[in-house]
Amino acid sequence: MTFAERINAYEKLIRLDKPIGILLLLWPTLWALWLSSRGHPDWTIAWIFILGTALMRSAGCAINDYADRDFDAKVARTRDRPLTTGQIKPMEALIVAMVLILVSFALVLQLNALTVKLSIIAVIIAAIYPFTKRFFALPQAVLGLAFGFGIPMAFAAHTNNVPRGAWVLLAANVFWAIAYDTEYAMVDREDDRKIGIRTSAITFGRYDVAAVMGCYAFFLLIMLWIGRLFRPGWVFYLGLAVAAGLVVFQYRMIRDRDPADCFRAFQHNNWIGAAIFAGIFASFYFQKHI
Secondary structure (H helix, E strand, C coil), rough: CHHHHHHHHHHHHHHCCCCHHHHHHHHHHHHHHHHHCCCCHHHHHHHHHHHHHHHHHHHHHHHHHHHCCHHHHHCCCCCCCCHHCCCCCHHHHHHHHHHHHHHHHHHCCCCEEEEHHHHHHHHHHHHHHHHHCCCCCCCCHHHHHHHCCHHHHHHHHHHCCCHHHHHHHHHHHHHHHHHHHHHHHHHHHHHHHCCCCCCHHHHHHHHHHHHHHHHHHHHHHHHHHHHHHHHCCHHHHHHHHHHHHHHHHHHHHHHHCCHHHHHHHHHHHHHHHHHHHHHHHHHHHHHHHH
């Protein structure tokens, strides 16, 4: 394998060719950074979290592919991943993950002790998640914790405290992750059922679409609660209204359970995260300038 081919294989291992995962991890972190600072984040802290998000998502992908290396060959969408094809050896994937985690940890060490302690919990959850698909009927809930743990960390970094509102926001993110990752799991449901992997799409069965919409509803309701807790301003609710409209649009995408449309719906969640962040950002901006 040439040098260029090896670099391409590593890029695919950590999914730099598919940035949607970074974005879905980044949006809730940005919500927390702006809420915890009342719209005035410390930019050093912000950049540490942005870089750490990209690094930890990449590490998570390497761990996930290591854990699923025997399953991925049996799923149409994943059989060309570099670990499955033999372009990268299992030990190489673990080394990549460890290097990325250590670099992330070096960034976190620039922050306060509480944030450092929370980062250790975040790494443990991220490492456990891929293996929960063997025995837990709703691994997407664990994914929501892993993807949302930047929330309490952001509050800790800015305030050296994790208030109730941070945990409420984390709960909202768990419901959001269950919704969008169920859409993702609906793409592979038949293959996953054959190989014995547990996913929410299999657990929900014929009620999958209703469950996805129910999780979105809980997510939006909890975000309304966030508005009452933090009082960012009226534009925040406008952002939530846009997010709710995007959820309705997603229902039209997934109601027939077409795998291609379900995957598009999953990717569409980037705009939900962006709409909510835009509402938070604009609310604090207008509070300052009007």
